[in-house]
Amino acid sequence: MPLVNGIFRENLSGGDFFPAAYAQETTKVFLHLLDVSILNPGDTTYTTYRYVDDYTPVTFNDGSGDIIYQPATFKLTLGNDDADSTPQVTLNFDSGDRTVIRRLRETDARPKVAVSVVISPYNTTGTITRREIGPISLEANEFGFKSTQVTVNLVVEPILGEPCPSSVMNPRDAPALWSGVPI
């Protein structure tokens, strides 16, 4: 999956991840943590809703305090890894209540979504202290609703349309870009 490498390579923690991912049998469970931040109406602050794709809540603490992720049903699907476009991720999310849907309808700004992958032993409810992948910051560029289910198309920060700053991309600082170009 080239897209996984493209997005995730620099965020991989190593450690338990690779042995568990490549094992024929493993006692480790891979869980996805979802941080959905929605701009409060008439404000510049965000409210963050946290979910995990498990049956029980997950407590995460990387040293900065306990964060509780509530159990929810969602599925992340990676898109194609096209050379001339930024990666896209589709999130099918059933919140179980209508809080997120109501907030999404109210907001004018793009919701921010951070995705992380963590590992936990089976049949335990202990605190998880490390993210194996992520958090990967994504923005929702479109979403649709059906009952309590939300389908969100997520993109990474759009960079392809950004101009190259002339203060950096000049012959002195980036000579290779200008080799053979008469100035």
Added chain:
Amino acid sequence: MATQNWPADVPESPLLDGYTRQRQNSKLRTSVDAGLDKVRNRYRATPINITERYHFTNTEKQDFVTFHDDSCDGGAERFIKKNPETGIDSEYRFTAEPQYEVVGYGSDGAIWNVSLAIEIMPT
């Protein structure tokens, strides 16, 4: 999370006959080109499906109907009941509508055989 308790006047221990238990599947199997499938768990814990049968008197059956229909909002709410395997209180949910069958008559009226399909929620 559960707020409803099994009604005090209704027997909490099911009949031995008809009691079954099966954990919901958590295993994720991945086929590989050669060799054995890879296996891991999808969740840290999964609910356990239970079927139970009870003998209720008419009054007990009526108390249970009130518990299911009103206290548990038609069976949508979680409830707490003693787990007959462990003797410890566990959180349950209904997975299907209870089934009531008259099996005889006593001083209180009909005697009911009640079949429940429930699940023990992971904690």
